[in-house]
Amino acid sequence: MATELLTLDEARRRMLTNTIVLGSESAPLCEAEGRVLRRDIVTTLPWPRFDHSTMDGYAIATSDLVGDGPFVLEVRGESAAGAPWREAIPNTSCRIFTGAPLPLGADAVVPQEHVRREGSHVHFRSAPRKGAFIRACGEDLAIGETAMTAGKRLTPGACVLAAMLDADAVMVSKVPSVALLPTGAELYKLGAKTPHGIPESISYGISALATQARAKARTYPIVPDDRDATTAAIERAFADADLVVTIGGVSVGDHDHVRAALSDVGASLDFFRVAIKPGKPLAFGRRGDKLFVGLPGNPSSAMVTFALFVMPLLRAMQGDLAPFGPRTKARLATPVARSNDRLEVARASFQFESDGVLEARAHSQQASGAATSLAGSDGLILVPAGAEPAPVGLVVDAHRWADF
Numbered sequence: 001m002a003t004e005l006l007t008l009d010e011a012r013r014r015m016l017t018n019t020i021v022l023g024s025e026s027a028p029l030c031e032a033e034g035r036v037l038r039r040d041i042v043t044t045l046p047w048p049r050f051d052h053s054t055m056d057g058y059a060i061a062t063s064d065l066v067g068d069g070p071f072v073l074e075v076r077g078e079s080a081a082g083a084p085w086r087e088a089i090p091n092t093s094c095r096i097f098t099g100a101p102l103p104l105g106a107d108a109v110v111p112q113e114h115v116r117r118e119g120s121h122v123h124f125r126s127a128p129r130k131g132a133f134i135r136a137c138g139e140d141l142a143i144g145e146t147a148m149t150a151g152k153r154l155t156p157g158a159c160v161l162a163a164m165l166d167a168d169a170v171m172v173s174k175v176p177s178v179a180l181l182p183t184g185a186e187l188y189k190l191g192a193k194t195p196h197g198i199p200e201s202i203s204y205g206i207s208a209l210a211t212q213a214r215a216k217a218r219t220y221p222i223v224p225d226d227r228d229a230t231t232a233a234i235e236r237a238f239a240d241a242d243l244v245v246t247i248g249g250v251s252v253g254d255h256d257h258v259r260a261a262l263s264d265v266g267a268s269l270d271f272f273r274v275a276i277k278p279g280k281p282l283a284f285g286r287r288g289d290k291l292f293v294g295l296p297g298n299p300s301s302a303m304v305t306f307a308l309f310v311m312p313l314l315r316a317m318q319g320d321l322a323p324f325g326p327r328t329k330a331r332l333a334t335p336v337a338r339s340n341d342r343l344e345v346a347r348a349s350f351q352f353e354s355d356g357v358l359e360a361r362a363h364s365q366q367a368s369g370a371a372t373s374l375a376g377s378d379g380l381i382l383v384p385a386g387a388e389p390a391p392v393g394l395v396v397d398a399h400r401w402a403d404f
Contacts, residue, residue: 005275008343008382011282012309014270016323019316020289022174022242029162032154034214035172036318041148043165046138051102053079055133058093058115058122059106065127072123079103093122102134109133141165151321153214173318178210178217179237183249183258184297185225202247202302205374206295209306209404213314215243225249230261238265238290242317245310248297251281258294259283267292275385277342278368279305291317298368304345304380307404330360330381330398336390337366338383344390347377350398360398377401 006014024038053059059079065071073093077085081099088104096102096109108128116123141147147165148158154170162170180203187200203219210217218241223233230249237244249258250272262269262285269285272294278301283294293310295302315323330350338344348360360381363373379400383390390396 005273005280005342006271007275008308011271011274011284012312015284015293015309015313016316018270018284018286018291019313020242020286020291021319022176022317024171024319025174026169027172028169029159029167032162032170032172033156033159034153035170035175036151036153036214036315036320037148037158037170038150038173038319039171040146040150041162041165041167041170043141043143043145043147045166046143047141047147047164048135048137048139051137052081052135053096053098053100053102053109053133054135055109055111056097057109057111057133059096059102059109060093060128061090061105062108062127062130064091069127070123070125071127072121075117075120075122077103107131107134151319153315153320153322173320176213176215176243176314176317177241178215178243178245178314179241180206180217180219181223181233181237181244181246182219183223183225183230183246185255187222189222201371202295202297202299205299205303206245206247206306209303209311210314212402212404213311214318215314223249225255225257227257227260227264230257231264234258234261234267234292235265238267238287238292242290243310243314244290244292245306246292246294247302248295250283250294250296262287262292262294274305274309275342276304276308276345277339278366279308279345280342282309284309296368299371300347300366300374301368303374307380307399307401308345311404325399325403327397327399327403328358329395330358332381332383332390332392332394332396333359333361335392336362336381336383338386338390340387341385343385344383346381346383347373348379348381348398349376350378350400358398360396379403 076089076092078095079085079100080097084101094103182200188194188197207217249256267287272283274282282305285292312323346362348362365373382397
């Protein structure tokens, strides 16, 4: 087990290197949004399925038009979406509507605003180019073409495409199951107030983030500060879940039993400290095909480490080829106190300024146990270590909570 203080990038690299990708299952398309596709979707029919008009107007064959115009053509037939006109009649036009198949032989559409209709004839000044106002069969996707690649998360737009390709079910990754184990003798279940105790709160934020990563989290009963009880709880959790996440008890204090309990159940730790603030006591390991993450016990530390480390881990477990959420750049609007030897992860509010630059305002309350800045922040900023406070105007990496 590594005992050195790992950087953010090195710790995440180690976690993802040890990721165990879950199996796959068929899911109805109506329930697949946000899931990771595990099998390429290959077209068996072209899209569009047929040549069709993109405008209301008149379908014509450009070869029928001789000279520079103006032109006059008789109108024969009508083609509407779902009710096509197929007959090919030389030197005529066909009334056509948006989405309707082209009549045989037609290769252009004259929009209705470009013609004058007089009885059974249309008049127009100039010849359209071949293919005008037509979407050709197979223009988007040819038969045998890969429409969507495995490893991509299904967006709402991807679900539309899958439906267009008549895929009523898709093969996706199984949903990771996460066991959350809050630890600490001082904690009590909401509503069960005890003297000198505090309500267990962190699991509610962690569960919300896990759901955002399309995982299913279950919070187990609070684990007291006892090695045997901690061992039993972790053993139970490993039997139930793909990922076991403890909250608190992972450091080196006399009442921190998580690491010893992990050894008791035969789990191995890869590392347990990272060079970030807050969030230094973070542990990662595995037992067989199950993974383990030990979070710090303070609310902000737990939320920060879960967002930065466990969210990409959960996505990687689903076979997501892009497990990290998007990060952006933000300009500091306020100085930020920072550590001399650890990456400072500060809770901040974001706002676009008149020059179009995203500015970040770090909240004044950055204590590990503070929840007010969690509730009031838009996301996190990553401020490099330094001996002096980070100055106004410094450009840093930023993550929105919604993007993790």
